Amino acid sequence: MLGDADFQYLRNFVLEHCGIALGEHKHQLVQGRLLRRLRALGLSNFTSYCELLRRDPYSELGELASAISTNVTAFFREVHHYDLLVDELLPRWLHEKRREGDRLRIWSAGCSTGEEPYALAMVLAEAIEQSGSKLDAKILATDLSPQALETARKGVYPLERLAGISAERCRRWMLRGEGEYDGLACVHPRLRELVTIEPLNLLHPWPMRGPFDAIFCRNVVIYFDQPTKQRLFRRYAELLPTGGYLFLGHSESLHGVNDEFELIGRTVHRKIGG
Numbered sequence: 001m002l003g004d005a006d007f008q009y010l011r012n013f014v015l016e017h018c019g020i021a022l023g024e025h026k027h028q029l030v031q032g033r034l035l036r037r038l039r040a041l042g043l044s045n046f047t048s049y050c051e052l053l054r055r056d057p058y059s060e061l062g063e064l065a066s067a068i069s070t071n072v073t074a075f076f077r078e079v080h081h082y083d084l085l086v087d088e089l090l091p092r093w094l095h096e097k098r099r100e101g102d103r104l105r106i107w108s109a110g111c112s113t114g115e116e117p118y119a120l121a122m123v124l125a126e127a128i129e130q131s132g133s134k135l136d137a138k139i140l141a142t143d144l145s146p147q148a149l150e151t152a153r154k155g156v157y158p159l160e161r162l163a164g165i166s167a168e169r170c171r172r173w174m175l176r177g178e179g180e181y182d183g184l185a186c187v188h189p190r191l192r193e194l195v196t197i198e199p200l201n202l203l204h205p206w207p208m209r210g211p212f213d214a215i216f217c218r219n220v221v222i223y224f225d226q227p228t229k230q231r232l233f234r235r236y237a238e239l240l241p242t243g244g245y246l247f248l249g250h251s252e253s254l255h256g257v258n259d260e261f262e263l264i265g266r267t268v269h270r271k272i273g274g
């Protein structure tokens with residue numbers, strides 16, 4: 001059983017290290033979600049788990065965060081964002097970045113198991129191919145969950161996970177497995193080439209300096225408290241040029257959190273000059 005003192009310790013720990021604000025009512029949920037983790041570590045009680053976190057806060061952080069938050073994602077989730085990319089942003093970027101080696105950078109921050117960055121890679125690869133561009137394009141995909149990143153790196157998905165991908169794109173970009181890989185599909189090597197997958201806690205220092213043309217941080221900050229969101233969006237603004245784009249999830253907003261962006265579409269924000 002998760003005692004009250006251990007629960008309070010865990011609440012403070014995840015707020016400090018993951019920015020996740022757990023309400024008092026999450027006691028049962030945290031207990032349920034962490035029991036499996038205790039078993040995996042061979043620990044008999046939550047007090048030992050809290051001791052482990054006290055001794056070495058960083059090594060368990062990713063596992064803890066993925067146990068209490070959700071990794072739910074999908075290919076082409078919130079498809080209006082991809083429509084905007086295909087219809088407007090990619091043609092404009094490819095027109096503006098015409099010289100060989102011009103850089104296009106997109107960051108999928110909180111990429112979970114990889115469906116988001118690989119879907120971005122599909123539309124990016126198609127636009128590059130159509131335009132014949134010699135652009136230096138890359139998608140950075142980061143997350144703090146070790147299991148999610150492992151799946152993203154493998155890039156292998158059960159066929160039912162491909163539901164959001166059109167039949168034409170499936171044929172083009174997802175390679176169907178046979179024999180022991182029957183029922184699975186893996187992403188085309190061209191998509192892997194475009195996507196770089198790295199572990200990163202968004203609350204920690206970031207090694208990259210940008211600039212990015214667009215940052216996708218969708219369905220990540222739902223659990224973050226207000227000061228954590230404010231800090232995070234300020235840091236995103238630093239890595240985006242004026243006119244750079246920030247895409248948020250369907251229930252997320254910058255309202256009352258950050259005024260460096262203008263809302264230009266459904267959960268799409270553009271950095272304003274200043």
Ligand SMILES: C[S@@+](CC[C@H](N)C(=O)[O-])C[C@H]1O[C@@H](n2cnc3c(N)ncnc32)[C@H](O)[C@@H]1O
Binds near residue numbers: 077145
């Ligand atoms: C619900 S998934 C969203 C995935 C994808 N962006 C989408 O919208 O489909 C949220 C992801 O954010 C990650 N995450 C949560 N807190 C994080 C943090 N502090 N640093 C990095 N990633 C974090 C979780 O591990 C999880 O994979």
